[in-house]
Amino acid sequence: MRNALHFIIVTILVILVTVGVYLGLTAIGLMPASASAQAIPIDWLFDLEVKLTAFFFALIMVPMFYSLFVFRRKKGETGDGEHMEGNTTLEISWTIIPLIIVIWLGIIGADNLRQVRTVDPQAVEIKVIAFQWNWQFEYPHGIITDTLYLPVNKQVWLKMESRDVLHSFWVPEFRIKQDVVPGRVEDYRVTPNLIGSYKVRCAELCGTSHSYMEKTVIVLSQADYDKWINEQTKIALIAQATADADPNPSSARGQVLYNNNGCKACHSLDGAKGIGPTWHGLFGSSVKLADGSEVIADVAYLTESIKFPNKKVVGGFSPGMPDFGLKDKQIADLVAFIKTVK
Numbered sequence: 001m002r003n004a005l006h007f008i009i010v011t012i013l014v015i016l017v018t019v020g021v022y023l024g025l026t027a028i029g030l031m032p033a034s035a036s037a038q039a040i041p042i043d044w045l046f047d048l049e050v051k052l053t054a055f056f057f058a059l060i061m062v063p064m065f066y067s068l069f070v071f072r073r074k075k076g077e078t079g080d081g082e083h084m085e086g087n088t089t090l091e092i093s094w095t096i097i098p099l100i101i102v103i104w105l106g107i108i109g110a111d112n113l114r115q116v117r118t119v120d121p122q123a124v125e126i127k128v129i130a131f132q133w134n135w136q137f138e139y140p141h142g143i144i145t146d147t148l149y150l151p152v153n154k155q156v157w158l159k160m161e162s163r164d165v166l167h168s169f170w171v172p173e174f175r176i177k178q179d180v181v182p183g184r185v186e187d188y189r190v191t192p193n194l195i196g197s198y199k200v201r202c203a204e205l206c207g208t209s210h211s212y213m214e215k216t217v218i219v220l221s222q223a224d225y226d227k228w229i230n231e232q233t234k235i236a237l238i239a240q241a242t243a244d245a246d247p248n249p250s251s252a253r254g255q256v257l258y259n260n261n262g263c264k265a266c267h268s269l270d271g272a273k274g275i276g277p278t279w280h281g282l283f284g285s286s287v288k289l290a291d292g293s294e295v296i297a298d299v300a301y302l303t304e305s306i307k308f309p310n311k312k313v314v315g316g317f318s319p320g321m322p323d324f325g326l327k328d329k330q331i332a333d334l335v336a337f338i339k340t341v342k
């Protein structure tokens with residue numbers, strides 16, 4: 001009878017502590033806002049695991065502390081405790097029950113992954129380029145931005161590539177995270193379901209400025225998204241036609257390349273020391289190279305350094321600038337822009 005009473009008290013305490021720990025953990029707000037269809041099954045699974053964690057915490061802590069206080073040696077007690085052989089029923093149950101729980105978690109985890117990875121053949125395709133230390137987004141018609149615009153309630157298929165090292169695409173509100181491995185095209189499918197502004201962060205230590213590798217992600221209504229893409233397409237087509245028709249390099253086009261293609265992540269325009277040399281007063285100046293020699297920063301040197309960045313490394317800087325795959329005409333535009341930075 002006494003044993004039954006202990007059992008009832010412990011059971012009640014386990015239930016109370018489970019509820020308390022679960023409510024305490026969820027009150028902290030462990031998750032940021034949920035902003036994608038994929039976040040729904042993930043949050044459901046996460047919530048289930050928090051509940052299980054709370055239950056097992058209670059199941060271990062409550063009997064332990066209960067025993068410490070209730071069954072501790074009373075004053076004057078000097079005898080040994082009761083001798084016990086093994087308990088077959090107990091041993092079988094604490095093997096079988098956890099086995100069933102783990103298999104069940106495996107099954108629902110796999111099903112969760114299936115839901116998250118569901119492919120919509122109508123998905124909107126956007127190219128994502130990761131490089132030290134920035135993100136770049138490419139839409140059809142040569143639209144390049146450093147802000148990711150997405151339509152709401154439509155699956156987006158990001159085809160991600162890295163120009164240099166391992167990066168990782170992570171928008172906490174979307175929940176899913178994907179490594180971007182150099183030499184591979186990584187798929188990332190997400191269906192944003194909440195209009196708003198978020199941040200994509202790099203979640204893989206990728207060098208000295210890893211922590212600055214973040215860009216804005218804007219989820220728009222379908223109408224706003226269509227409007228944005230139409231405007232950008234118009235601008236891109238006009239710019240392309242003008243560039244094609246113009247035989248001369250243009251510093252204005254070079255400036256757009258500087259802002260959109262990642263140059264500005266490493267090269268300042270105001271003389272500040274960045275990851276790469278500043279462009280301030282660069283053109284025509286004398287540049288000391290890492291091997292001790294000196295060159296004049298003329299059109300030939302700048303063109304060569306954009307095409308083959310690691311051929312003539314400037315003293316005090318590490319090699320490692322990626323090849324941005326620019327066309328000759330674009331390089332000429334960039335050099336024309338560098339000329340204007342004084």
Ligand code: CUA
Binds near residue numbers: 131168203204211
């Ligand atoms: Cu890219 Cu960290």
